Amino acid sequence: MPVSLKDVDHIALLARLGLTNEERTSLRDDLEAILGYIGKLEQLDTTGVEATAHVIDLQTPLRDDVVRNPEDADALLGNAPDRDRSYLRVPKIIE
Amino acid sequence: MNPSDLSSWTIASARAALDARDVSATELARATLERIAQAEPRVHALLSVTADRALADATDADRRLGAGERGPLLGIPVVLKDIFATRGIATTCASRILAGFKPPYDSDAAERLARAGSVLVGKANLDEFAMGSSNENSAFGPTRNPWDLERVPGGSSGGSAAAVAAGECLASLGTDTGGSIRLPASYCGVSGLKPTYGRVSRFGVIAYASSLDQVGPLAWTVADLAAVLGVIAGHDPRDSTSVPRPVPDYLAALTGDIAGLRVGMPREYFAEGIAPDVERTTRAAIEVLAERGARIVEVDLPHTEFAIATYYLVATAEASSNLARYDGVRFGLRHATIGDSLVDMYRHTRDAGFGAEVKRRILLGTYALSAGYYDAYYLKAQRVRTLIRRDFEAAFARCDVIAAPTAPTTAFRLGEKISDPLAMYLSDVFTTSVNLAGLPGLSAPCGFDDAGLPIGLQLIAPAFGEETLLRAGDAYQRSTEWHRRRPTLDLVAAAGANIGKAGGAP
Numbered sequence: 001m002p003v004s005l006k007d008v009d010h011i012a013l014l015a016r017l018g019l020t021n022e023e024r025t026s027l028r029d030d031l032e033a034i035l036g037y038i039g040k041l042e043q044l045d046t047t048g049v050e051a052t053a054h055v056i057d058l059q060t061p062l063r064d065d066v067v068r069n070p071e072d073a074d075a076l077l078g079n080a081p082d083r084d085r086s087y088l089r090v091p092k093i094i095e
Numbered sequence: 096m097n098p099s100d101l102s103s104w105t106i107a108s109a110r111a112a113l114d115a116r117d118v119s120a121t122e123l124a125r126a127t128l129e130r131i132a133q134a135e136p137r138v139h140a141l142l143s144v145t146a147d148r149a150l151a152d153a154t155d156a157d158r159r160l161g162a163g164e165r166g167p168l169l170g171i172p173v174v175l176k177d178i179f180a181t182r183g184i185a186t187t188c189a190s191r192i193l194a195g196f197k198p199p200y201d202s203d204a205a206e207r208l209a210r211a212g213s214v215l216v217g218k219a220n221l222d223e224f225a226m227g228s229s230n231e232n233s234a235f236g237p238t239r240n241p242w243d244l245e246r247v248p249g250g251s252s253g254g255s256a257a258a259v260a261a262g263e264c265l266a267s268l269g270t271d272t273g274g275s276i277r278l279p280a281s282y283c284g285v286s287g288l289k290p291t292y293g294r295v296s297r298f299g300v301i302a303y304a305s306s307l308d309q310v311g312p313l314a315w316t317v318a319d320l321a322a323v324l325g326v327i328a329g330h331d332p333r334d335s336t337s338v339p340r341p342v343p344d345y346l347a348a349l350t351g352d353i354a355g356l357r358v359g360m361p362r363e364y365f366a367e368g369i370a371p372d373v374e375r376t377t378r379a380a381i382e383v384l385a386e387r388g389a390r391i392v393e394v395d396l397p398h399t400e401f402a403i404a405t406y407y408l409v410a411t412a413e414a415s416s417n418l419a420r421y422d423g424v425r426f427g428l429r430h431a432t433i434g435d436s437l438v439d440m441y442r443h444t445r446d447a448g449f450g451a452e453v454k455r456r457i458l459l460g461t462y463a464l465s466a467g468y469y470d471a472y473y474l475k476a477q478r479v480r481t482l483i484r485r486d487f488e489a490a491f492a493r494c495d496v497i498a499a500p501t502a503p504t505t506a507f508r509l510g511e512k513i514s515d516p517l518a519m520y521l522s523d524v525f526t527t528s529v530n531l532a533g534l535p536g537l538s539a540p541c542g543f544d545d546a547g548l549p550i551g552l553q554l555i556a557p558a559f560g561e562e563t564l565l566r567a568g569d570a571y572q573r574s575t576e577w578h579r580r581r582p583t584l585d586l587v588a589a590a591g592a593n594i595g596k597a598g599g600a601p
Contacts (some may be wrong), residue, residue, distance in 0.1 A: 015324050015445075015457050016161070016422070016441040016445055017446060017458065018443055020446075027454065027455060034455075037365065038404040040400075040401065041401060041408075041479055042438065044479055046481075046482070051477035052480040052481045052484060053306065054336070055484070055532060056338060056533060056558075058293070058335075058336065064284070068135060075199035076199050078197075079427070080305060081424075081426075090437055091436055091440050092436075
């Protein structure tokens with residue numbers, strides 16, 4: 001399964017990863033090798049086999065719609081790298 | 096008490112000493128902290144030592160013991176993999192991207208351990224975001240195997256396994272997504288249990304691959320695993336995949352009686368690629384089960400060879416989604432330069448914050464989920480996952496427990512596989528299927544190779560078959576001594592050598 005640098009750049013953008021030139025090349029090689037190995041799944045005929053997304057028989061449990069406010073807002077916001085009172089500061093989104 | 100005593104202790108022996116008031120929880124905690132100071136420079140099993148917390152926990156445990164209270168973990172020193180959120184205590188997941196992160200809440204498992212009166216002595220090293228089989232992917236340097244410091248402890252719960260093996264605690268918690276408890280348990284000569292998916296809450300456990308991740312204990316003996324599991328198992332409404340099912344008395348299940356138990360040997364796990372010493376000791380271990388009355392039957396798990404490929408698609412796809420949250424906005428690292436757009440800031444942050452293996456898996460997972468490839472990769476893997484589950488269903492029609500090696504080889508050398516991701520992935524060839532099928536699996540020491548490195552016997556049971564699994568593992572340990580072997584560590588002379596001597600220890 002050939003993987004191009006263009007493919008790597010595209011996926012890296014989707015994944016919001018910034019890669020150095022060196023990383024681009026080595027990750028391309030790694031991806032190619034891993035996808036080559038994964039290609040062995042093509043040997044299996046899975047026509048009509050249902051997909052397993054989850055292994056346990058559980059319906060989505062619903063809790064009662066009760067308002068809870070147990071966390072201390074300062075403790076929650078205290079981990080933010082850039083904060084202005086109870087706001088999180090980020091680079092400008094709209095020009 | 097003398098910290099060197101700790102290497103021979105188990106939860107069970109500490110329990111007896113604490114309950115008889117021969118030793119106090121505080122003495123035990125001080126001795127453990129001293130042992131940590133002596134062993135850590137060699138092993139690097141821990142990312143943080145929580146000494147103040149440990150002494151406070153111990154004081155509290157002594158008060159409870161003094162009031163006549165008894166409990167399986169009351170006063171027992173434990174270590175948590177640094178993937179468990181601990182309120183106010185740094186939780187890094189061995190990643191630079193969580194630098195400085197102090198969770199505002201406790202994970203369910205941490206909460207249950209604290210309620211049970213255990214003593215938290217530290218947070219264990221791991222492969223970054225639990226991605227790895229050697230602990231070499233930690234952003235803070237690898238853990239070393241206490242049996243041979245030039246070898247890896249296995250991963251990703253390598254710090255948790257090495258902490259037990261080095262006598263730095265009597266039990267630890269790890270997580271197992273594709274073998275991350277069982278592989279390091281095997282490499283470090285300790286016992287480790289990955290419970291059924293849904294048995295232990297994942298609330299507050301930093302997510303890697305949510306349909307596979309499960310919390311479990313590591314300790315010297317299977318009986319000790321049973322003691323810890325009884326405390327951490329149970330329904331938690333904060334984890335929607337936590338199963339509302341009563342928690343049995345796991346210690347009571349350890350009767351030693353396995354007469355008539357049908358033990359399945361999967362042909363595919365004794366195939367080529369397995370080291371001769373591993374095959375020999377695993378077969379001998381199964382013979383021990385037979386001597387105790389178990390019936391050995393051959394079973395087939397024909398899709399075993401597809402498990403690694405399936406795992407690396409399912410796990411990385413889920414990881415690429417789970418790790419999207421590390422964006423430099425709400426917590427952890429932010430890396431940005433003036434004039435960065437929001438997307439630039441995300442990309443700079445994630446480039447600076449994630450290590451090579453994490454980037455590799457995020458890219459692979461994103462690729463597997465991306466337009467045009469979803470059917471060929473992710474959906475295909477989910478269908479093969481069904482075939483792997485069916486293999487186990489068919490096998491368990493013929494046996495009660497499956498017995499096999501935990502890993503094809505013993506611990507490899509640091510650096511040996513780090514530049515070859517595929518070779519590293521293949522360390523998990525006997526463990527990933529169990530996660531894909533959501534089953535409980537256990538690794539127990541069953542011998543040593545020519546180089547003196549531990550080998551693990553893996554036992555696998557049907558979903559929620561932990562009692563059978565623990566009974567079989569405990570029965571094995573009643574007939575064998577492997578779990579009593581201890582590594583010889585060249586300890587560092589401790590600066591605070593008197594720390595554990597106060598209080599008239601035995």
